[in-house]
Amino acid sequence: xxxxxxxxxxxxxxxxxxxxxxxxxxxxxxxxxxxxxxxxxxxxxxxxxxxxxxxxxxxxxxxxxxxxxxxxxxxxxxxxxxxxxxxxxxxxxxxxxxxxxxxxxxxxxxxxxxxxxxxxxxxxxxxxxxxxxxxxxxxxxxxxxxxxxxxxxxxxxxxxxxxxxxxxxxxxxxxxxxxxxxxxxxxxxxxxxxxxxxxxxxxxxxxxxxxxxxxxxxxxxxxxxxxxxxxxxxxxxxxxxxxxxxxxxxxxxxxxxxxxxxxxxxxxxxxxxx
Numbered sequence: 320x321x322x323x324x325x326x327x328x329x330x331x332x333x334x335x336x337x338x339x340x341x342x343x344x345x346x347x348x349x350x351x352x353x354x355x356x357x358x359x360x361x362x363x364x365x366x367x368x369x370x371x372x373x374x375x376x377x378x379x380x381x382x383x384x385x386x387x388x389x390x391x392x393x394x395x396x397x398x399x400x401x402x403x404x405x406x407x408x409x410x411x412x413x414x415x416x417x418x419x420x421x422x423x424x425x426x427x428x429x430x431x432x433x434x435x436x437x438x439x440x441x442x443x444x445x446x447x448x449x450x451x452x453x454x455x456x457x458x459x460x461x462x463x464x465x466x467x468x469x470x471x472x473x474x475x476x477x478x479x480x481x482x483x484x485x486x487x488x489x490x491x492x493x494x495x496x497x498x499x500x501x502x503x504x505x506x507x508x509x510x511x512x513x514x515x516x517x518x519x520x521x522x523x524x525x526x527x528x529x530x531x532x533x534x535x536x537x538x539x540x541x542x543x544x545x546x547x548x549x550x551x552x553x554x555x556x557x558x559x560x561x562x563x564x565x566x567x568x569x570x571x572x573x574x575x576x577x578x579x580x581x582x583x584x585x586x587x588x589x590x591x592x593x
Contacts, residue, residue: 408463479493
């Protein structure tokens with residue numbers, strides 16, 4: 320028997336989703352008069368009702384920050400990816416550089432690229448919230464992309480989907496989401512990072528932008544977020560605001576303590592108490 324909050328088995332969000340049809344079924348039974356209560360309760364809060372105003376859901380709602388690899392773990396992934404075909408390498412680079420979702424990456428077309436300005440257009444129909452945006456990519460990724468475009472011409476010279484399959488079965492056909500997921504999964508296992516996924520590069524890029532001091536709205540625009548609420552998790556994950564506040568606070572506290580230490584006598588201070 321595994322308890323719901325044990326951390327084993329299905330994720331918290333998955334359990335919540337799977338309880339929805341069960342809850343709706345019992346709602347139906349109540350409407351038909353076959354039951355008086357629903358055993359799969361909803362979490363409710365009634366303002367002004369201090370006692371009994373809050374009803375807990377069967378599965379608690381947890382808000383967790385996304386996982387991102389450490390610098391060494393990211394290097395491990397890149398080391399493994401170094402031996403991949405140029406298509407996979409440029410896809411990994413673009414996924415990080417432009418903070419692309421899996422669907423956005425696999426839906427790129429040849430006419431979405433502007434190599435002269437090193438930008439690419441993420442079309443509205445490929446995005447999660449139907450917001451089109453233009454994002455830049457690095458010079459290093461630009462070199463990889465040029466190599467891939469030359470390689471792509473050996474597969475197909477037709478305009479259209481940027482990333483093509485090279486398998487016998489689907490030769491020159493658009494690369495599917497599932498194929499890219501399998502590539503990333505293989506890289507993750509080879510690097511001994513099973514938590515690394517197609518979305519990890521997006522999380523890592525946006526967190527790095529927050530660490531570099533980008534403003535909240537700039538990160539939201541880059542990521543294609545409709546509201547800054549989604550962007551806030553990367554600010555929290557970077558620890559930027561907390562680190563700055565901690566440093567300012569510690570500077571003040573340290574100065575105060577050093578000042579008070581001077582009361583012990585100049586001989587102790589000069590001996591290294593500073």
